[in-house]
Amino acid sequence: MFPWVCARCGREFTQQNLSELTVHHRDHDHDNNPPDGSNWELLCLYCHDNEHARTLAGAPGEQEPDSPRESSTSYKPFADLDALLKKKG
Numbered sequence: 001m002f003p004w005v006c007a008r009c010g011r012e013f014t015q016q017n018l019s020e021l022t023v024h025h026r027d028h029d030h031d032n033n034p035p036d037g038s039n040w041e042l043l044c045l046y047c048h049d050n051e052h053a054r055t056l057a058g059a060p061g062e063q064e065p066d067s068p069r070e071s072s073t074s075y076k077p078f079a080d081l082d083a084l085l086k087k088k089g
Helices: 045-055 081-088
Strands: 021-025 040-044
Touching (some): 021 045, 040 045
């Protein structure tokens, strides 16, 4: 369906090293497999690892999220900055 080329780095593959080319789900949903392959891209092992490293939650031992990561931070470091500046002045 796709040429044996990594979609990120452009490395070409042959029958001898084809096992180093992986199918990546663009939306990270392994159940989303349209017949036309529109949710897939071929990535070499290095680019595939890099792609998944970018989407990890970041904490050691945490699993990769089912969908692309959304910000869930509630800490607002500058929330009271205005009040602090008025206090000093």
